[in-house]
Amino acid sequence: MKEIYEPKFVEKLFDNMSNSYSRMNYISSFGFSERWRRLFVEEVGIEKGKTVVDLMTGMGECWKYIVLKGDTNAKLIALDFSTEMIHRAEKNKAKLEGSKIEILKENVFNNSIPNETADVVVSGFGLKTFNHEQLGELANQIHRILKTNGRFSLIDVSVPKNKILKLFYMFYLKNIIPILGRVFLGSPETYKMLGVYTEEFGDAQHVYRIFSRPEFEIEYIEYFYGCATGIKGKKIK
Template sequence: MAFQRPKATQSIYEPEFVQALFNEMSLTYERMNTITSFGFSNRWRRQCVFEIDIQPGQTVVDLMSGMGETWGYICPKIKTNGALLGVDFSEGMLHYANQKRQRKQYASYAITIHKQNVLASTLPDQCADHVVVAFGLKTFNDDQISQLAKEIYRILKPGGQFSCVEVSVPKPALLRAFYLFYLRRIIPILGALFLGNPQTYRMLGIYCAQFKNTNQALQLFENAGLICRQTNYFFGCASGIVGEKPIT
């Protein structure tokens, strides 16, 4: 389905709406993320991956993998004897992920892409040594985040680790005011320049403002049985959750 403004009776968290949004943005998403975050999105992805102890030969699941933007930080850690499983439901994003997988940089790695809703994937129980979630939490409501936490618990091996990162609203008042203005006003203008449609990138600002940070998500992850701690990056402009599945 083509992306369009949500109807009055439609939730912006409905999978069909989110899927259409990212299909529409897929052509410019990676470039826009780098430009609008002044390169910080790449730095936060790297920090997210480096929060966990990924070893050669291990299996990493990249949930909401998008265009594979995090693979460049995961692959050097798993080496060519490890496995990377990407899960996403956006055809547009996965089109570019498949192109990336075929590049010389990734040709020697065991990368498998699954076009699935991460909340109802067919990945086997306890298949992952590590799970990474980069910039996907904001498109979920609390019930969906609870489902995601349970899914992470299900696919992690006992003792397995996970790391999530998400753009967040910083606490310092002056920085918060500037940040929200930038999200709500400037990014849609850039979206119009790059994509010809400011509404798509305006939605990212709406998601960020409603998500705020990972405080609430942290509790939901703990409720799912995961051991967690919160991380913060660049004065709270991004925040994350890092933890593990208990061994017993």
């Protein structure tokens, strides 16, 4: 399974899914993905005039919850390495006229964001594509990017602990979603990977352990009985 965490593999996968990813993400979460995006962004309480970094931004699905109306002093830096996702993010940017949004096509592990740039860092639904070592490097990058007392919030779909819910949810991800992938893309194998990544990811408990460092204050969070999990925290030094 090592190859599924290779950046080139992940980049190609999301390039292939970009045309229907938003719809499929909504379907695969039974419509909860939008609610989870709103909730995990709300966890950090973004204030006016702040700089927010959205890592693994995709098409910018979280932006409507990040950008505050009438906040001309705020800045959003959005980063992703998928060419097709960035192309769609540029179109989304055009819909948020008046907002300061800088889009970077870069790998999160080798990005050009200066040290201590961000008041807030968020990332929605990208954690599952990282192995333990990469999650450690993600923690390094978030620490580097954040100002002292800056906050962060991360979320991803997860395997619920409830046995009945887990059985149903994983059957849906591993069997029904690939069928829908065939309908939308003509390729069930592409969307089959959502189930593979989710099963390998489990939940964000291991993310919590990796981020449990003296320089962070962190908290583990569950959404809808553990179908999504994440962490939120603050850089204290």
